[in-house]
Amino acid sequence: MTNPLAPGSLSGKRILITGSSRGIGAQTATYVAEAGASVVINYRNKAARAEKLVTSLTEAGARAIAVAADLTDPASVTAMFERTREEFGGLDVLVLNASGGMETGMAEDYAMQLNRDAQVSTLKAALPLLAPGTRIVFVTSHQAHFINTVETMPEYEPVARSKRAGEDALRALLPELEAAGVEFVVVSGDMIEGTITATLLERSNPGALATRKEAAGKLYDVAEFAAEVALAAVEPIPADHTRYVGDISSFTTA
Secondary structure, three states: OOOOOOOOOOOOOEEEEOOOOOHHHHHHHHHHHHOOOEEEEEEOOOHHHHHHHHHHHHHOOOEEEEEEOOOOOHHHHHHHHHHHHHHHOOEEEEEEOOOOOOOOOOOOOHHHHHHHHHHHHHHHHHHHHEEEEEEEEEEEEHHHHOOOOOOOOOOOHHHHHHHHHHHHHHHOOHHHHHHOOOEEEEEEEOOOEOOHHHHHHHHHOOOHHHHHHHHHOOOOEHHHHHHHHHHHOOOOOOOOOEEEOOOOHHHHOO
């Protein structure tokens, strides 16, 4: 997959991507860094992996730093943005990519804590760094975006409902964002091959991805979907603030 962004098209831009030490977040970070952006790689507890990505980006000529923050911990989120201000002076794009809820050993309400409450608190903590014309990108799935009208796999439903709750809570802030001149866009895609979520779903429900792929006709891989997230940072905002990736007919037709 080639970078969808033109070289130099993001020169001078400062971008923070939550959950970006691996997967979609890491690939998005690579695309925007190659296009000239300075990048904050956020991670929760995999410092070595995040630092390896930073090394790769800086050796290629980009400016990048890794900053640890558990998004469910307000103090660490505050510290992350303080570090970002110290290093970069502000932000031009905040990509809310981090999500979860299928992990074992977490609190019963962890999915809602991370996918709703933490998304809102992270956005609010970022606002002092966002000037008029800056943008917030929230990454979600079709299974979550359409959960109120289309059923999903039972194993994924708690995550889907928490991510939809997060999207709704963020959209409720649109008047405040618009008053501040901050743009907002949702990127919604189908199940993504090669992600930890897809791996956990397949483990709990063998054949789930093949079934979904047959229904969708195509499932994007990490590089392909990350390209769409990267483009969402620069392309015009859709009328409904939602950038749909791939075919959504199976979610919108009876």
